[in-house]
Amino acid sequence: MLTTAVLSALPSYVMGAIELTKTTIHKIDRSWKSMFWKGGVECKGGDGQVAWSRACCPREDGGLGIKDLHTQNMCLLLKLLHKLMTGTDTPWVRWIMQEYEPFKTGFRTSVRYTNPWNTLARLMPLYQAITSVDVGDGTRTFFWYDDWTSLGPLHQAFPAAFSHCTGQ
Template sequence: MGAVEVPQGFIDALEACRRAFFWAGEETVSGAQCLVSWANACRPKKDGGLGVHDLSLQNTCLLMKLLHRAHTGSDSAWVRWLTTEFGGPLEAPDSTATGAH
């Protein structure tokens, strides 16, 4: 999740499993079993929610964190790989024609 953009369909399926487990402890759940909407459950506790993490937002944040680390010059394996493969993060190709990275 921290290095690739997870497809929205996968996140939706995973969220359905999380909701079902959270509200009913089962594989599926109906709307009648849910005490509050999932959007409200994903709000922070200080805002009246339950503090459940939104996976789509978390994926975006982790990708932004990886991008930030690449541009700040930290000595991570990711930055070393970018430097070895492309000469650095700013020299990375704009298209995916050279691979899925």
């Protein structure tokens, strides 16, 4: 239990700021496997006592409760996106608002933007799918993309009208 808590805490800080590559996740998983199955010595395919996918299941489902790093990474990045969308007053939110002006320009990806920003922009459709919007004064609402009506996102409810919009 202590090992799981310590190992999962180590990459959490980085995962809360950037998207880990598949290679990085694989290397971290490999070192975790070695720690669990061999006490830190290099682990090979047949050394595991159970399948790693099974070990990553919750304890109540028969697993060891080890977190899937990709899922944890995406959840932590969605948390960061939520801070931005709800206007949490942090230095990071102030910097993003000044640097990218997301509520003026939209959450667009671009080669001129940083990789962490492009990752957040790519996560925006998922964020919008799992949240709803309180319109308030409208400054943090995307008319076409946010789910603020009983019809769902308007770009899906009225695709013909959306196709004629210039300020999408």
